[in-house]
Amino acid sequence: LPFKALKRPWEIIENRVERGDTRTLILKPINHDGFSFQSGQFAWIKSGKTPFGPGQHPISLSSSGDLETGGTIQFTIKNLGDWSGAEVPALKPGDRVWVDGPYGVFSLDRKPAMGYVFIAGGVGITPLYAMMRTMVEREDVRPVYLFYGAANSEKMMLKEEIEELIASAENLNMVFVPVLSNPEEGWAGETGYINAEIMSKYVPRQYKWYKYLICGPKPLMDAMEESLPALGIPPENVLSERFDMI
Known part of the structure; x- marks a missing residue:
């Protein structure tokens, strides 16, 4: 970790179990002012008794960059390995961790547009959820279409939070389309994998002028490289970030 991060310890104030083998950590700064960030960025976290040595991890911030919450920050972390x-x-x-950030250019404010299509798979939902939180807090009426792929409902990180967020923003233009590849019995929504056919059912005619933000593992990214050109989306309207490790 950079030396400046060693001076920025944070305290765990909540460790919450979430759907999809996931946990949300809420941290508060210890004797410093924390940092400002844009929704969609990430930071490096180091746990353990000392800030020295290996073991730092890049994790997306799931809190809104606009929200003033006494300097607290939030990470939603999926179980992907030993750490x-x-x-x-x-x-x-009460436990202490060390955080260095923010980093990354995967941010809503860096891609202004008349509307957005968010495409997520797995842990890639985290930065897109943070962006949606920001838009709700700003009362941003630009349309957002969120397509979120998972095996089944139980694997969908932040599913309830997304539904509650959209329900709380009834005057905004947000559409949530979960797509399940191995759905549970009785599932009435979209099945299979996110593709041009599914997206064209929901996104209106002016979709070519929207910005497409894609975040997820390699299979999703590869599929979108085929689907978006099939919809006539110009490459300059696409911003993607692979989240195999985060």
């Missing part, structure tokens, strides 16, 4: 599967569940209120 996220063993150390993160063991963190408890």
Whole structure:
């Protein structure tokens, strides 16, 4: 971690179990003012008794960059390995971690547009959810279409939070389209994988002028490289970020 981060310890104030083998950490700064960030960015986290040594991890911020919450920040972390599967569940209120950030250009404010199509898979939902939170807080009426692919409902990180966010923003233009590849019995929504056919059902005619923000693992990114040109989307209207490790 950069030396400046060693001076920025943070305290765990909540470690919350979420859907999809996921946890949300809420942190507050210890003897410093924290940092400002744009929704969609990430930071490096180091847990353990000391800030020195290996073991820092890049994690997307799931809190809104606009929200003033006493300097707290929030990360939503999926169990993908030793650190996220063993150390993160063991963190408890009062524990100390070290955070360095923010980093990344995957941000809503860097891609102004008349509307947005968000396409997420797996843990890639985290920065897009943060962007939606920002738009709700700004009362931003530009349309947003969120397509979120997962195996089944239980694997969908932040599903309830997304539904509650949209329900709270009834005057805004937000559409949530979950797409399940192995749906549970009784599922009435879209099935299979996110593709041009599914997207064209929901996104209106002016979709070519929207900005497309894609975040997820390699199979999703590869599929979108085929689907978006089929819809006639200009490459300059697409911003993508692979989230295999985050």
